[in-house]
Amino acid sequence: MRITYRGDYALKTILDLALHYHNSPVTIHNLALRADIPIKFLEQILLDLKKGGFVESRRGKIGGYMLAKPPSKIKLGQIIRFMDGEISPIACVDNNYKRCSHISKCAFRSIWQKVADSTSRIVDNITFEDLVKKNKNLTSKFTYQI
Amino acid sequence: MRITYRGDYALKTILDLALHYHNSPVTIHNLALRADIPIKFLEQILLDLKKGGFVESRRGKIGGYMLAKPPSKIKLGQIIRFMDGEISPIACVDNNYKRCSHISKCAFRSIWQKVADSTSRIVDNITFEDLVKKNKNLTSKFTYQI
DNA sequence: ATAATCTCTATCATAATAGTAGAGTATAAG
DNA sequence: CTTATACTCTACTATTATGATAGAGATTAT
Numbered sequence: 001m002r003i004t005y006r007g008d009y010a011l012k013t014i015l016d017l018a019l020h021y022h023n024s025p026v027t028i029h030n031l032a033l034r035a036d037i038p039i040k041f042l043e044q045i046l047l048d049l050k051k052g053g054f055v056e057s058r059r060g061k062i063g064g065y066m067l068a069k070p071p072s073k074i075k076l077g078q079i080i081r082f083m084d085g086e087i088s089p090i091a092c093v094d095n096n097y098k099r100c101s102h103i104s105k106c107a108f109r110s111i112w113q114k115v116a117d118s119t120s121r122i123v124d125n126i127t128f129e130d131l132v133k134k135n136k137n138l139t140s141k142f143t144y145q146i
Numbered sequence: 147m148r149i150t151y152r153g154d155y156a157l158k159t160i161l162d163l164a165l166h167y168h169n170s171p172v173t174i175h176n177l178a179l180r181a182d183i184p185i186k187f188l189e190q191i192l193l194d195l196k197k198g199g200f201v202e203s204r205r206g207k208i209g210g211y212m213l214a215k216p217p218s219k220i221k222l223g224q225i226i227r228f229m230d231g232e233i234s235p236i237a238c239v240d241n242n243y244k245r246c247s248h249i250s251k252c253a254f255r256s257i258w259q260k261v262a263d264s265t266s267r268i269v270d271n272i273t274f275e276d277l278v279k280k281n282k283n284l285t286s287k288f289t290y291q292i
Numbered sequence: 293a294t295a296a297t298c299t300c301t302a303t304c305a306t307a308a309t310a311g312t313a314g315a316g317t318a319t320a321a322g
Numbered sequence: 323c324t325t326a327t328a329c330t331c332t333a334c335t336a337t338t339a340t341g342a343t344a345g346a347g348a349t350t351a352t
Contacts, residue, residue, distance in 0.1 A: 002148040003236040003258070005310060011254060027328065041311055047330070060319025063328045076257070089265070090149040107281045108157060111222070111272065112149070118264040119235070126257065135253045151341060173297070187342055193299070206350025209297045299348070309338080317330070322323100 001119055007084040009037045010045050014079055017055060018071035018128040019135065025057070025064025045083075052082045071128035080123055087123065088116040147265055153230040155183045156191050160225055163201060164217035164274040165281065171203070171210025191229075198228045217274035226269055233269065234262040 012035040032039040049055045056068045086094045093112045158181040178185040232240045239258045
């Protein structure tokens with residue numbers, strides 16, 4: 001797994017929306033500003049997140065973005081997989097990988113599988129509700145806001 | 147961490163050399179053939195591995211490559227780091243990363259650190275001696291050789 | 293001498309990544 | 323019913339990493 005800027009920006013944006021879950025929609029402008037993301041790049045990311053069913057939008061005045069489901073129902077792993085692809089260190093342990101001619105024979109494969117499993121166990125065990133709580137702790141200590 | 151072909155090829159090559167540790171040097175030709183690696187690409191990889199102190203070479207007839215140290219002294223993680231860089235899902239948890247302005251404040255950083263740690267724990271706990279043993283088991287079952 | 297083998301440097305093609313640009317569409321408010 | 327605000331959509335672009343390929347040179351056993 002490698003987290004790209006796309007993925008990183010998506011995660012920060014979802015967290016921002018989670019922090020404003022019960023408020024009015026958040027504009028792309030504000031999301032971009034707070035997380036220091038190029039606005040036109042974020043536009044594309046948000047459209048993808050919308051297609052993925054993670055966020056909803058409203059146009060026009062008082063428009064903006066909001067989460068499509070509660071923060072407790074969105075796991076880190078879901079966003080990572082959606083934006084950056086499979087959680088594995090190498091393609092041969094991806095789901096749907098068919099081309100490796102000696103899957104059962106390669107001494108490395110089980111190791112890559114182990115790495116993929118341990119990573120998944122971490123990112124699939126954290127929801128954005130958890131991160132909201134964590135962030136509020138951090139914020140109170142360090143006056144940081146996203 | 148993402149394993150590239152360069153890294154993958156290097157790992158397979160080191161394992162091949164480990165399997166022939168007490169024999170005469172192995173030629174690039176044979177290494178490339180057995181692991182199905184483009185020979186000119188493997189040449190470069192081997193020169194790098196030599197610079198890294200992992201392998202030694204002999205030129206001329208009866209030339210070839212051999213490990214510079216016993217398989218028990220080479221860990222998977224060493225080769226991965228040398229060929230593909232740091233074991234972390236994102237740059238902000240790399241050693242020597244200086245630019246992140248709010249390291250202590252980002253809700254994600256400790257998660258990436260956890261992922262890096264759990265991955266390191268796996269790949270730094272396996273030597274090529276372990277893989278040699280494992281491969282011999284696999285080989286006896288499936289008649290596979292590398 | 294020569295054949296086999298490693299050594300070194302340069303070059304190249306493709307794809308992924310990280311954006312940028314600009315015209316279009318919907319909506320709240322006056 | 324116009325206007326300002328904000329999301330939508332498609333196309334384009336620059337840079338870098340990746341995965342090679344090419345060819346001339348150096349070394350060594352026989």
